Amino acid sequence: MPDSRTIDLIQHGIDDAADPAELSELEQRLASDPVARQLRDDLHFVNDLLEETPDEEPPSTLAADVMAQVRRAAATAPVVIADRRAERERKRTIALRFGLGIAAALAIGFILMPSMREPIDPRHAAGTMTSPPGDFTVTEFPIRGASISGSIRVSESADLVSLGVSFDSPAEREVRVEFDAAALSTQAGRAVPIGDEGSGVRTFDVTGESIEMQFERGVKRASAIGVRIRQGGDVFETTIDLGQPTNF
Amino acid sequence: MNCTTDSEDDDCIRRCLDGDADAFEGLVLRYQKPVFNAIYRMVQNREDAAEVCQAVFLKAYVNLRAFDRGRRFFSWIYRIAMNDSINFLASRRSVEPIAANYESPAAGPEEHLEASELRKHLNEAIAQLSPDQRAVLVLRHFTHCSYQEIASTLQLPEKTVKSRLFDARQSLREHLSAVGYRRGVSHA
Numbered sequence: 023m024p025d026s027r028t029i030d031l032i033q034h035g036i037d038d039a040a041d042p043a044e045l046s047e048l049e050q051r052l053a054s055d056p057v058a059r060q061l062r063d064d065l066h067f068v069n070d071l072l073e074e075t076p077d078e079e080p081p082s083t084l085a086a087d088v089m090a091q092v093r094r095a096a097a098t099a100p101v102v103i104a105d106r107r108a109e110r111e112r113k114r115t116i117a118l119r120f121g122l123g124i125a126a127a128l129a130i131g132f133i134l135m136p137s138m139r140e141p142i143d144p145r146h147a148a149g150t151m152t153s154p155p156g157d158f159t160v161t162e163f164p165i166r167g168a169s170i171s172g173s174i175r176v177s178e179s180a181d182l183v184s185l186g187v188s189f190d191s192p193a194e195r196e197v198r199v200e201f202d203a204a205a206l207s208t209q210a211g212r213a214v215p216i217g218d219e220g221s222g223v224r225t226f227d228v229t230g231e232s233i234e235m236q237f238e239r240g241v242k243r244a245s246a247i248g249v250r251i252r253q254g255g256d257v258f259e260t261t262i263d264l265g266q267p268t269n270f
Numbered sequence: 271m272n273c274t275t276d277s278e279d280d281d282c283i284r285r286c287l288d289g290d291a292d293a294f295e296g297l298v299l300r301y302q303k304p305v306f307n308a309i310y311r312m313v314q315n316r317e318d319a320a321e322v323c324q325a326v327f328l329k330a331y332v333n334l335r336a337f338d339r340g341r342r343f344f345s346w347i348y349r350i351a352m353n354d355s356i357n358f359l360a361s362r363r364s365v366e367p368i369a370a371n372y373e374s375p376a377a378g379p380e381e382h383l384e385a386s387e388l389r390k391h392l393n394e395a396i397a398q399l400s401p402d403q404r405a406v407l408v409l410r411h412f413t414h415c416s417y418q419e420i421a422s423t424l425q426l427p428e429k430t431v432k433s434r435l436f437d438a439r440q441s442l443r444e445h446l447s448a449v450g451y452r453r454g455v456s457h458a
Contacts, residue, residue, distance in 0.1 A: 033436055037410070039417065064443045067451075071392055072411040072442075080306035081320050085298045088327040092298075095332055096291035188336060 024051075024058040032062045036069050098160075098177050098184070167258035170195070170251055176262060185247065195253040279343045286334055294331050301344060302327075304413050305351050311408045312355035314397050322358050326351045341422075348413060348423045356401045388451060395445035403438035406431055 024032075031048040034040035040048065052059050081087075165172040165187075172189035187197055247262040278296070285293035305326060310319035330337075330347050337346055396404060409415045409423060417435075421428045 029436060030432065033432060033439075037417070064447070065439050068439050068442045068446065069411075071388065071446075072407075075389065075392070075412075077303065077412070078307050078310045078316070078319075080302050080323065081316075084302050084306065084320060084323060085295065088298050088302070088324050089292075089295050091324065091328045092291055092294050092331045095328060186332065188333070 024055060024061060027051075028055065028058050029061075032058065032065060035062070036065055095184075161262075163260065163262060165189070165251065165258055165260075167251065167253070167256045169256045170253045170258045174249055174260070174262065176247070187249065187251070193253055195251055198250040198252075199247065276342060280339060283334060283337065283339065283343065286331070291331075294327075294334075297330075297343065297347075298327055301347055304344075305347060308348065308408050308413050309351050309355050311396065311412050312352070312401070312404055313358055314393070318358065322354050323351070326354050329354070345419060345423050348409065348415070349425070352405045352409070352424060356405065359401050388446075391446055391449050391451065392442065395442045398445065399438050399441055403434050403441065406434040407438040407442075410435055 023029075028048075028051050031040065031044055031051065034044055035048055052062060160175060160177045163174040163176075165174060170189070171191075172187065175184075175186040175188070177184040177186070185199065187199075189195070249260055249262070251258045279300070282293045282296040302323070306319060306323045309322050309326070310316060313319050313322060326347065329350055337343070396407070399407065405424060406420060409420045415423065417428050417431050420426075420431045420435075424431070426434075
């Protein structure tokens with residue numbers, strides 16, 4: 023096998039990324055190295071085959087299908103964030119009002135109902151619910167780990183459930199989503215079970231800032247969503263109760 | 271409504287963020303072909319590619335507010351496409367190469383039988399690549415990204431891009447050689 027410098031020059035030549043000095047150096051090396059010449063010829067052959075492969079045309083309905091989903095998503099998430107700061111402020115205000123309302127209800131309950139004095143499982147998330155116009159609800163749950171911050175959004179309408187996990191900054195992380203004990207994966211919105219037994223988890227390697235999963239109702243029932251996020255040595259886990267079993 | 275330049279990409283994005291969901295169509299029309307083509311080469315199945323492609327565009331729309339407008343949109347959407355394709359491949363037990371008897375609508379009727387056989391072997395070789403190698407190969411040869419653009423899309427050092435690209439090409443070369451194809455040598 024030719025040395026790494028020769029290989030580098032051969033690739034640069036094939037990819038039209040070589041400057042004149044590199045091309046000259048490549049020709050000198052090839053002149054005295056028949057193995058390198060054969061490698062160059064073979065890689066050119068592969069390159070030419072790949073370049074001659076015709077592009078695959080997308081389905082004629084692809085753009086229309088995408089836009090139908092985009093418009094549906096736009097209808098279920100009417101808050102378009104042009105200013106993140108303003109949106110955070112709006113959420114804080116809603117969360118504060120919701121929290122005060124909950125606190126008042128809990129205070130009354132605490133006084134009147136001894137069973138409510140039991141500690142709340144800290145793993146179960148408290149969400150901030152909004153009810154935008156239309157037949158759907160959006161609930162947001164904060165993600166607050168040692169180094170992980172962001173939010174989980176569950177949007178529910180009559181025929182679609184959307185789970186969005188977004189982060190305040192990009193980092194390499196793994197997000198694991200589980201519905202009860204039988205976790206689901208999504209392939210463009212179809213919820214399908216994983217594994218032969220119909221159970222398992224779906225793990226996403228998220229190097230960007232967010233992931234989104236959508237499920238059409240009617241495939242599986244679940245009463246809770248488990249989310250675990252691993253970022254470096256930090257782990258954040260939460261369980262989102264759906265209140266009552268929900269068809270996914 | 272169609273976007274044809276980076277500045278018009280930015281205009282579409284701005285209008286989307288201002289609440290005009292229909293403005294996203296400009297981005298879809300501009301990128302549907304290269305994104306679909308890239309995903310198709312990754313997942314090796316047309317129907318699966320269509321589903322993954324739809325999910326990619328929808329994900330891009332839903333997360334548009336997270337997009338760094340200092341970067342190029344194509345680099346971002348290709349990253350989503352590659353990640354989703356790799357995730358899709360990970361959820362499958364095996365990947366079948368593009369069918370030997372599949373006739374791409376893009377192929378002309380005059381394509382010879384030998385060329386068809388050669389393309390079959392090429393598809394088999396691509397299907398045997400690891401997802402990481404395939405991603406680099408697809409971005410280089412089917413979306414014509416430079417080393418730098420591939421590195422940015424996959425968030426890899428350029429050196430790693432070149433290394434994986436070489437390994438992928440070597441693998442294709444060895445596969446084709448094993449079935450009798452080399453430059454200047456007909457299929458035996």
